[in-house]
Amino acid sequence: METDPHGAGQTPTAALIAHILSRYHDTHRRELPELLALARKVETSHATDPNTPHGLTQALEAMIADLEEHMRREEEDVFATLATGDASAGEGIAGLRHDHEGHEAALNRIAAITHGFRLPSYACHSWARLYAGLGKLAEDLDEHRYLEDSVLFPRLQAGQ
Ligand SMILES: [Fe+2]
Ligand SMILES: [Fe+2]
Incomplete structure (x- = not known):
């Protein structure tokens, strides 16, 4: 990575x-509500299927709430502060890095719930869209985290 x-x-x-x-x-803000709606739909309409990602809606809901709060703090406390030239932009970065680890753990739980995003052969269109969307979320989060942890945050901590 x-x-x-x-x-x-x-x-x-x-x-x-x-x-x-x-x-x-x-x-994330555009795509996550649709993923949540799809998770709810799939869990509800295949409630008795052992392949159903039981618990996904709840896990995704919690992750979306955490991610939104995290992005809000990045935007208001770090990115905006940086724009004013205030040296305090580097404060709070340890907490943001820690949040990233939490998002990765949440995504690992989601991967376990979905059996590694593996679709059963008879999966409906919504189920396929749900797992494709979760796969994209995993990729986007990985790139997003890389850009912050490895490129942006080290610059802010160095006061650049
Ligand atoms: Fe971010
Ligand atoms: Fe972040």
Whole structure:
């Protein structure tokens, strides 16, 4: 994972933040409500199927709430502070890194609940869309975290 396929290391900090907001924060906010609705639908309509991802709706709901609170803190406490040139932008970063570990743990739980996003052969369209969406979420979160933990946060902590 720890590569830099998009050349983000060369991107100026303000542009990097704008990219993180539009490509990841906005995307999560746009896509996660639909994933939650699909999870609810699949769990409800296949309630007695042993392959059903039992507990997914609840796990996803908790993760979405955590992620929203986390993104809000990044935006208000770190990204906005940086724009004002205030040196305190680096404060709170340890907490944000810690949150990222929590998101990874939540995603691991979701992967276990869905048997590694593996669809049964008879899965309906909604079920297929749900697992495809969760797979995309896992990829997006991985890239999002890489850009923050390995590119952006070290710059902020160095006061750049
Ligand atoms: Fe973020
Ligand atoms: Fe983050």
